[in-house]
Amino acid sequence: MGKLYSSSPVNIALLYPGQLHTCSGGYIYNRSLLAALRKRELKVIDLSIDNKTPSQLATILEKQRISFLIQDSLAYSALTPLNLILRQSPTISILGLIHNIHSHLDHSAYSLTAEQEYLNTLNGLICVSDTIASAISSLNAEPKPCLVLNPGRPHSAPACSSERQNSESLKLICVAHLLPPKRQLELIQALAKIHEIDWQLTLVGSMMLDRNYTRKIQQEIQHHQLTSKVTCLGEVSREDLSVLYPQQDILVQPSQFESFGLVLLEAFQFGIPVVSFAEGEPKQFIKNGETGFWYPELSHLSQALAELSSPNIRNRMSEACYQQHLRWPSWSVQAERLENFMQTFLQS
Known part of the structure; x- marks a missing residue:
């Protein structure tokens, strides 16, 4: 049983665009993180933002008595209005799960402004790599507590022979x-x-x-x-x-x-x-x-x-x-690191 649960009952939500079963690195990360947190006996719900207004999402989260909201920042422009509503309630800590910095990919001034606005609505950051954490520091957004959380080691580890079968091609x-x-x-x-x-x-x-x-x-x-x-x-x-x-x-x-x-x-x-x-x-x-x-x-x-x-x-x-x-650290280790990170928000 994790520290968050033992200190006080805490509900966690993972918010994302689209479908959780989507076959991509970001969604595989999200699914693996969810599974690892649940193995720690934490109460975690997952919720797609699709076909829901910011007000509807805020109502759902408040009814669930969410303490920590982890957001896949892929939909950052749609999440900013939601966060402005949620920031009126000091009981929810909003953590941005940052897979990519879009303004670094499309070099758009609009993306840069939108990402800065989104980052300023967060309480903390979860970055999938040092590369992303460094990129965020260059965006001139308000400084936030940040955890670099690499993907965990894939679950099944087959035996590997150093003598692989060699073919002509x-x-x-x-x-x-x-x-x-x-x-x-x-x-x-x-x-x-x-x-x-x-x-x-x-x-x-x-x-x-x-x-x-x-x-x-x-x-x-x-x-x-x-x-x-x-x-x-x-x-x-x-x-x-x-x-x-x-x-x-x-x-x-x-x-x-x-x-x-x-x-x-x-x-x-x-x-x-x-x-x-x-x-x-x-x-x-x-x-x-x-x-x-x-x-x-x-x-x-x-x-x-x-x-x-x-x-x-x-x-x-x-x-x-x-x-x-x-x-490489397992998902279990990474989930524990995230739980310790969230614990600091309860103590502050």
């Missing part, structure tokens, strides 16, 4: 919805120039969110005559992905930016080295030459694949990845 996997910021199109273009290494690429992620971009990727594959080398699986279940990962040699992450990138933890869980080109947390998370490679430009892809074409190097990195996975 270097098997690459990219796990991300097909969207321009994820840069799968540029990945195809970079791979099309690599002829000295036999590779196979599997793209995993929804092909329906931006059909025009998906069409461009498919056309690029056909243009370079890569239909026998690139497989687009679309969105797959977590169970199917856990079957797919052990068949791969390398995770490739061509994204422009990743606040953390949950797929890094997933790859390390299966002992898969990562080649990332994403600004943000991957730059700090990947140990160059030990658990993979980070490069600023996709033009370095051939260099990384040449290095990783050696089975001995891949096997050594595979073991290092799995050991880092074992050292």
Whole structure:
């Protein structure tokens, strides 16, 4: 039983846009956090903001006697009016769960102003990475108590052998919805120039969110005559992905930016080295030459694949990845850290 419960009965709510079962890193984080808090015997409800006005949401939360409201900041512009209502009640502490800084992604003055206004309505911040915490400090919003809460270690930890099955082709996997910021199109273009290494690429992620971009990727594959080398699986279940990962040699992450990138933890869980080109947390998370490679430009892809074409190097990195996975804090540990953070608001 947690400290919050033992000090006084506390109700916690997680507020989010859309559907909680959505297949994306942010929603996987949210679901895992919910489960970990509930395992600590805390009373936690989850609530979608869809089709509810700020007044309706405020009424629901007040009836539930919520003490802590954790908000997925993806819907920050819709949450600001709600928070202005809730701030009239000093009994609710509002914590923003920050997965991304949108004004850093779209470089919009409107987004910057809207995010500053939202941050100023919060009592505290939960940032998924040091990268996000640093980005928030540059927004000139009012300083808030902040907890950096990385995703916890994936729940199931399969045994990993450093001697992975080696095949003639270097098997690459990219796990991300097909969207321009994820840069799968540029990945195809970079791979099309690599002829000295036999590779196979599997793209995993929804092909329906931006059909025009998906069409461009498919056309690029056909243009370079890569239909026998690139497989687009679309969105797959977590169970199917856990079957797919052990068949791969390398995770490739061509994204422009990743606040953390949950797929890094997933790859390390299966002992898969990562080649990332994403600004943000991957730059700090990947140990160059030990658990993979980070490069600023996709033009370095051939260099990384040449290095990783050696089975001995891949096997050594595979073991290092799995050991880092074992050292990573569990969701249970992260939930306890969050509970301790919330406890400070009750004491203040």
